[in-house]
Amino acid sequence: MTADIDTDIYMDLPPGYHLPPGKTIKLKKSLYGIRQSPGLFHDMLEEWLTSYGFKPINEDGTIFKLVRGSEQVLLSLFVDEGLCATNSESLYKLFLSDLQKKLDLSDQGDLSFYLGVAVDHNLGTGVTTLSQEQFVQTLLERFNMVGCKPVSTPSEPN
Numbered sequence: 001m002t003a004d005i006d007t008d009i010y011m012d013l014p015p016g017y018h019l020p021p022g023k024t025i026k027l028k029k030s031l032y033g034i035r036q037s038p039g040l041f042h043d044m045l046e047e048w049l050t051s052y053g054f055k056p057i058n059e060d061g062t063i064f065k066l067v068r069g070s071e072q073v074l075l076s077l078f079v080d081e082g083l084c085a086t087n088s089e090s091l092y093k094l095f096l097s098d099l100q101k102k103l104d105l106s107d108q109g110d111l112s113f114y115l116g117v118a119v120d121h122n123l124g125t126g127v128t129t130l131s132q133e134q135f136v137q138t139l140l141e142r143f144n145m146v147g148c149k150p151v152s153t154p155s156e157p158n
Contacts, residue, residue: 006040008026009036010024010026011024038079038080041079041080042061042077045077048099052095054066054073054075062076062077063075071087071088072086073085073086073088073091073092078115082105083114117130117131118132
């Protein structure tokens with residue numbers, strides 16, 4: 001996940017690497033973990049997506065839509081995670097193949113987890129269930145509240 005840098009960024013080498021005293025290195029591409037990386041990556045990806053034919057459908061450029069005839073691909077982006085929905089397997093495979101030429105990525109298969117939300121599809125009943133149980137469990141563990149007891153809210157609901 002590297003993008004061109006639009007400003008000079010200098011950094012020290014990590015521990016174990018050495019440069020002569022008073023020397024530092026200048027980055028030519030963004031690195032994962034630097035403050036500017038997500039924005040630079042998003043700008044690079046948005047430029048590629050629009051050249052491919054996608055159009056942003058919201059103000060912050062996190063959801064894109066590609067329409068070719070009756071076929072469509074919707075793409076949701078958040079930092080370095082993406083989610084696709086389509087009515088055309090062939091258009092999706094073509095898009096994914098072309099995107100893989102630009103980026104190192106893979107198809108993770110059917111959606112089961114995205115941005116901290118577990119997704120369960122029951123094709124038999126047509127029901128999709130969303131859950132943040134793992135997120136809540138992680139919070140309880142982080143704040144040492146795994147064994148806590150529930151209590152009523154101080155006011156009447158509604």
